Amino acid sequence: MMLKLVHLLGVLVCGSQAALQVSISLNKVELSVGESKFFICTAIGEPVRLEWYNPQGERIVPSKRMALHTETSRSRLIIYNAIIEDAGIYRCQATDASGHTEEASVVLEIYQRLTFRDVQSPQEFRHGETAEVVCDVISSPVPVVVWYYQDKEITEEHHSRYQVLTNNNLQIRQVTKADEGVYRCEASVEARGEIDFVDIAMVVNVPPVLSVFQQSFNATADYQESVTFTCMTSGSPDPVVTWHRKGQQLEPSEQYIITRLEGGRSMLTIRNIRQGDGGSYTCKATNKAGSQEREIFLKVFVQPHITQLKNVTAVEGSAAMISCVAEGEPLPDISWRRASDGQTFVDGDKSQDGRFEVRGRHGKSVLTISGVRLTDLGRFDCEALSRIGGHQKSMFLDIEYIPKFLTNHTIYYSWEGNPVNISCDVMSNPPATMLWRRERFTISAEGTANTRVHSADGKSVLEVTPMSDRDFGRYNCTARNNIGVRYQEFILAQADVPSNPYSVRLSAVSQRLATVTFMKPDSHGGVPISYYLVQYKEVGSQEWKDVKSHSIQTTVVLTGLEPNTTYEVRVAAVNGKGQGEFSHTETFQTLPIREPSPPAVHGQRGMGKAYRLGLVKQDDGGMPIVEYIVKYKTSSQDKEEQWMTKLVPGANDFAMLQPLQWNTRYEVEITARNVKGLSEPTFYQFFMPQKPDITESLFSGLGLGTVVGLGLGALLLLLVLVDVSCFFLRHCGLLMCITRTLCGKKTTTSGKGKDIEEGKAAYLYTYNSRPTTFSTTFSTTYSTTEATAEGRKWKRVSQAGYD
Numbered sequence: 001m002m003l004k005l006v007h008l009l010g011v012l013v014c015g016s017q018a019a020l021q022v023s024i025s026l027n028k029v030e031l032s033v034g035e036s037k038f039f040i041c042t043a044i045g046e047p048v049r050l051e052w053y054n055p056q057g058e059r060i061v062p063s064k065r066m067a068l069h070t071e072t073s074r075s076r077l078i079i080y081n082a083i084i085e086d087a088g089i090y091r092c093q094a095t096d097a098s099g100h101t102e103e104a105s106v107v108l109e110i111y112q113r114l115t116f117r118d119v120q121s122p123q124e125f126r127h128g129e130t131a132e133v134v135c136d137v138i139s140s141p142v143p144v145v146v147w148y149y150q151d152k153e154i155t156e157e158h159h160s161r162y163q164v165l166t167n168n169n170l171q172i173r174q175v176t177k178a179d180e181g182v183y184r185c186e187a188s189v190e191a192r193g194e195i196d197f198v199d200i201a202m203v204v205n206v207p208p209v210l211s212v213f214q215q216s217f218n219a220t221a222d223y224q225e226s227v228t229f230t231c232m233t234s235g236s237p238d239p240v241v242t243w244h245r246k247g248q249q250l251e252p253s254e255q256y257i258i259t260r261l262e263g264g265r266s267m268l269t270i271r272n273i274r275q276g277d278g279g280s281y282t283c284k285a286t287n288k289a290g291s292q293e294r295e296i297f298l299k300v301f302v303q304p305h306i307t308q309l310k311n312v313t314a315v316e317g318s319a320a321m322i323s324c325v326a327e328g329e330p331l332p333d334i335s336w337r338r339a340s341d342g343q344t345f346v347d348g349d350k351s352q353d354g355r356f357e358v359r360g361r362h363g364k365s366v367l368t369i370s371g372v373r374l375t376d377l378g379r380f381d382c383e384a385l386s387r388i389g390g391h392q393k394s395m396f397l398d399i400e401y402i403p404k405f406l407t408n409h410t411i412y413y414s415w416e417g418n419p420v421n422i423s424c425d426v427m428s429n430p431p432a433t434m435l436w437r438r439e440r441f442t443i444s445a446e447g448t449a450n451t452r453v454h455s456a457d458g459k460s461v462l463e464v465t466p467m468s469d470r471d472f473g474r475y476n477c478t479a480r481n482n483i484g485v486r487y488q489e490f491i492l493a494q495a496d497v498p499s500n501p502y503s504v505r506l507s508a509v510s511q512r513l514a515t516v517t518f519m520k521p522d523s524h525g526g527v528p529i530s531y532y533l534v535q536y537k538e539v540g541s542q543e544w545k546d547v548k549s550h551s552i553q554t555t556v557v558l559t560g561l562e563p564n565t566t567y568e569v570r571v572a573a574v575n576g577k578g579q580g581e582f583s584h585t586e587t588f589q590t591l592p593i594r595e596p597s598p599p600a601v602h603g604q605r606g607m608g609k610a611y612r613l614g615l616v617k618q619d620d621g622g623m624p625i626v627e628y629i630v631k632y633k634t635s636s637q638d639k640e641e642q643w644m645t646k647l648v649p650g651a652n653d654f655a656m657l658q659p660l661q662w663n664t665r666y667e668v669e670i671t672a673r674n675v676k677g678l679s680e681p682t683f684y685q686f687f688m689p690q691k692p693d694i695t696e697s698l699f700s701g702l703g704l705g706t707v708v709g710l711g712l713g714a715l716l717l718l719l720v721l722v723d724v725s726c727f728f729l730r731h732c733g734l735l736m737c738i739t740r741t742l743c744g745k746k747t748t749t750s751g752k753g754k755d756i757e758e759g760k761a762a763y764l765y766t767y768n769s770r771p772t773t774f775s776t777t778f779s780t781t782y783s784t785t786e787a788t789a790e791g792r793k794w795k796r797v798s799q800a801g802y803d
Helices: 002-016 694-699 704-729 734-742 749-769 773-782 787-802
Strands: 021-024 028-032 037-044 047-053 066-070 074-079 088-096 101-111 123-126 131-133 144-149 162-164 170-172 181-189 194-212 216-220 227-236 240-245 256-261 265-270 279-287 290-309 312-315 320-329 333-338 344-346 356-361 364-369 378-385 390-405 411-414 420-429 433-438 441-443 451-456 459-464 473-480 485-494 502-507 514-519 529-538 545-548 555-558 566-575 579-582 586-589 600-605 611-616 627-634 644-649 654-657 664-674 682-688
Touching (some): 021 088, 028 037, 037 101, 047 074, 144 162, 194 290, 216 227, 227 290, 240 265, 265 279, 290 378, 320 378, 320 390, 333 364, 390 485, 411 420, 420 433, 420 473, 433 459, 502 586, 514 529, 529 555, 555 566, 611 664, 611 682, 627 654
Parallel strands (some): 021 101, 028 101, 123 194, 216 290, 290 390, 312 390, 411 485
Antiparallel strands (some): 021 037, 037 074, 047 088, 066 074, 181 194, 227 265, 256 265, 279 290, 290 320, 320 364, 333 378, 356 364, 378 390, 390 420, 420 459, 433 473, 473 485, 514 555, 529 545, 529 566, 566 579, 566 586, 611 654, 627 664
């Protein structure tokens, strides 16, 4: 009975204050990764606080992935984008004012759906390596993965190189291009009946294979030459071919032309090859699988070119070094040539006197000249020579030297009032300055009262006009340049008249002429002899006749002498100072008058039956030749022929014998006569040839040009006659054209007929008035002859034509 009372009391108490109760809308939930879910917690009673706790027992605080919305007796938990780590038991706890708590829980299970994570397609591998085709698939529970190729399942039993790894990737050992294709990765979860797949394209990249047709090339620079390199490539994907030189990639330009053709061929063309283009070039092929390079070598031959050669100035007696630098490929050999005598020097040469020596190395040659002489002055040629070609340049070796005096003429003569030029000639390099001194005093350029200085390059002339004895004596010429100084002394001496000539001789004395010869005087008085004065006179006469020599010749011919007369002759020399003394007087006698000497004769055949005898006068015996007596006859042994005589005036130098007989020998006797008498005869013979034919006779006196001219004239005349005939008979030809052009306005038939009649009549008259065509040809020759002489001239022409 007591127990029932206690229970009833408890019920009454509880009824006065409601009991605390908590519930969650769901007891167990399955959620896939990435999904979102919310849960509602409801409390009955008078809770003062509702709180959620995660599977780790930690109170849940609102965040981006977990949100809480709490009211007095209700709280909602939201989970966004669930992850595997969110799985577990979540508790909702309610607390009342007395601190009493009640809770409810919900089980959250999270599973992973089949998910392929970042599966790449295509996937690329290098030929020959072990390929691992990645198929990253996740799920919970763990999926079962199967690989397919060409719609067939891949099993290790049938594919020894294939293996499915524990991470579900497909491994292919020593992959080849044949393995390339599309592979299927299929994953399934049997517990949920879930299945999915992804197709993966596998690409096998083959490294480039590079080959060149020719690995070395030759070219010559500066000849506008071009060369082309060719590379052949293969690989997958198609390789990219680039060309490189000295580590730098070549880009297309005017010099470099890069051509890419089908079939993996690439060509590099180098245009206008220069010396710097020589060396190695690299052809590089690159793709995803790798790269490969091949070198091609270009050998550039360069013509020799002299890059350094300068003019050199050296001091006489010192050493000169001439350097010649040349470049080229291959390096040229350098040689030297002296222009003055053509002597050549090569590397290692040394002249016989040891002054010239050549040393060269690496395209440089040095010509060393020891003890330089003035004869070394001039041009030197440097020649660079190789098998490609040659190049030559020249330099000039200039030599500086101390002044040198060019003359030894140091004594000059003059007299009071007569100016004289004292010349100081100097050769020097560099040019010298010159001055004159007299007894330690310098003569200024302006000169003095009786001296003047005239200067020119390398020459200074001191003009002195002696006024007294003090102006004669020594004068000094000083020449100076930066190499040194030289002096030369000159003496101005008083001049005198020449001494007398001697050894006067007479030779070739005839009736009218005499030749005087003599020796020069021992002294010319210090002044050159101007001429010689020869005086002569008849013995007993007081009047001397003067004959001057031609310049300073020591032979004088006296003319206009009288025959058989005695003369005296003497000779004196004349210079600027005056006339010297006469020589000893010599006497001679001219020859008396006599008969002339026989003439000299030479002959030549004349025109036709004539023969020309040339007459050369010999000694005329002191009187002029009056005439030549020419006697001639045929030479015959059978009978005695009569002499024929021809007189020729003495002034003539020939005699013409005509008419003579053909094919006959003649004897001739020629005698010269003066007033004293006849000379001895000169005998001469000649032969007349056979009579020539008519052709030879006609053209014997004409040259080749004349004969050709006559032939052309005859041809021209024939053409004129033919044209005139065509004009009158056929109304055509050149003359007809000219007539129509000039007389085009005269178109009437009667006018033309009249002109033709008159023209024909004129032609017939002219033609009939001249007997032959030959006469017409020669009529022009005598067109200026008077009418009264026409017949005679015509006869002469006919004879000339047919003799």
